[in-house]
Amino acid sequence: MKIKFKVSILSLCLMASSLAYADPHWTYEGKTSPEHWGELDKKWETCHTGSNQSPINIDHTIKGKLDNLAIDFHVTNETIVNNGHTIQVTTSDGDDVTIDNVKYSLKQFHFHSPSENHINGQAFPVEIHFVHANDDNQLAVVAVMVKEGKANPVIDEILKDIPAQIDKEEKIEQPFNFSKLFPTDKHYYRYSGSLTTPPCTEGVTWFVMKEPVEMSKQQITQFQEALKHSNNRPLQALNGRLIVE
Numbered sequence: 001m002k003i004k005f006k007v008s009i010l011s012l013c014l015m016a017s018s019l020a021y022a023d024p025h026w027t028y029e030g031k032t033s034p035e036h037w038g039e040l041d042k043k044w045e046t047c048h049t050g051s052n053q054s055p056i057n058i059d060h061t062i063k064g065k066l067d068n069l070a071i072d073f074h075v076t077n078e079t080i081v082n083n084g085h086t087i088q089v090t091t092s093d094g095d096d097v098t099i100d101n102v103k104y105s106l107k108q109f110h111f112h113s114p115s116e117n118h119i120n121g122q123a124f125p126v127e128i129h130f131v132h133a134n135d136d137n138q139l140a141v142v143a144v145m146v147k148e149g150k151a152n153p154v155i156d157e158i159l160k161d162i163p164a165q166i167d168k169e170e171k172i173e174q175p176f177n178f179s180k181l182f183p184t185d186k187h188y189y190r191y192s193g194s195l196t197t198p199p200c201t202e203g204v205t206w207f208v209m210k211e212p213v214e215m216s217k218q219q220i221t222q223f224q225e226a227l228k229h230s231n232n233r234p235l236q237a238l239n240g241r242l243i244v245e
Ligand SMILES: [Zn+2]
Pocket: 110, 112, 129, 196
């Protein structure tokens, strides 16, 4: 009897701790929207208290001597998921971006609509985030803006692969030519920011490509319909950060 009692206490403790460590639900609207993210979990405080947050309006840049972004495309796309926050493609054999002589590999890319970052006060209908990590797990996000224009064949591939069911991860059968999601001009704005979703971790290096790529009006609409809601965090204060171009 005594043993049984101990076991049930233990299982209660385990239950309580697994509940405590499960990430709370967060959204872009309502009671769990961006202005509340910092209150939803102790680990997410940075969403409120951080001073180097993303996204930002890219304006008043300073001229640096930045090399064009060096991307080595050799990507195999693995899976695609609509996780309720975004549509995300997980990659293996990630492409490499070399930043300050350090190699970063692509882990995943995902979509925001409308764009999160703005350029000179202008929002774009879609922004693609290519999330890279180096061996020390430092993150670098390469952001590509999308404007309305010609249909992008790679986007059609992605659109047809989006699973109808939320959180259902599907394998991508036909690997697509990923370089078509990047502008030919590899100039960019660089700044230090954060993840734009909880836990809003800082120390993320951002590379926002200056030249947008194009998607047709119909492709943009299809993306917005798959996302079901806007998924852009509001602009964050610059707090004296420098944006280099
Ligand atoms: Zn993102």
